[in-house]
Amino acid sequence: MNLVFWRKWHRWIGFPAALFLLYAAVTGFVLAFNEFFGEEEARREATRDLVSPMVTTAEPRTWSGPVATALATVAKQIGSAPVDSIAVAFKGDPPTVTVFTGKPGGGEDRKFVVNARTGELIKVETYADKPFLNRLHSGESFGDGGLVMAMVWALTLIVLTVTGLIIYFILRPKRRTGLQNVFW
DSSP, X not given: OOHHHHHXXXXXXXXXXXXXXXXXXXXXXXXXXXXXXXHHHHHHHHHTTOOOSOOTTSOHHHHHHHHHHHHHHHHHHHOSOOEXXXXXXXXXXXXXXXXXXXXXXXXXXXXXXXXXXXXXXXXXXXXXXXXXXXXXXXTGGGOHHHHHHHHHHHHHHHHHHHHHHHHHHHHSOSSOOXXXXXXX
């Protein structure tokens, strides 16, 4: 297997894979940008150095009261609905109880953020187990076929890296020393 063999495989795998790799790079960048500059990250940063008023030895009513109030607030909005999960954030201003509701027939529905002190509804938004951007980046938004394609383009990147390294080592001049041996 000589240089021509490796270059041919590297080129023919790399050319069609470039489109998928570009897709993965763009969606990955948007995902990372959104994670870094998003609302949830801003809240984490703002509350990082705060000390939570809740402690592990607190009376159960100190945390169950805000949860019960939040559930009552959500029930006033939509009536009886399945609750997928509840997240309580004691740090921050205001502390919040987030109630994730599901659809009666299954699946995710809405996310209700409630002020833990007052029981006031802060916001309502649609909720999915994973955000659309995560599903888009992983290929999951295209179903099982999308996930398989994501695995294929990930393996393709590995193959391109290996064949690129092989080409590099075949073309590398043999009589150089030090950094000139690596960067020629």
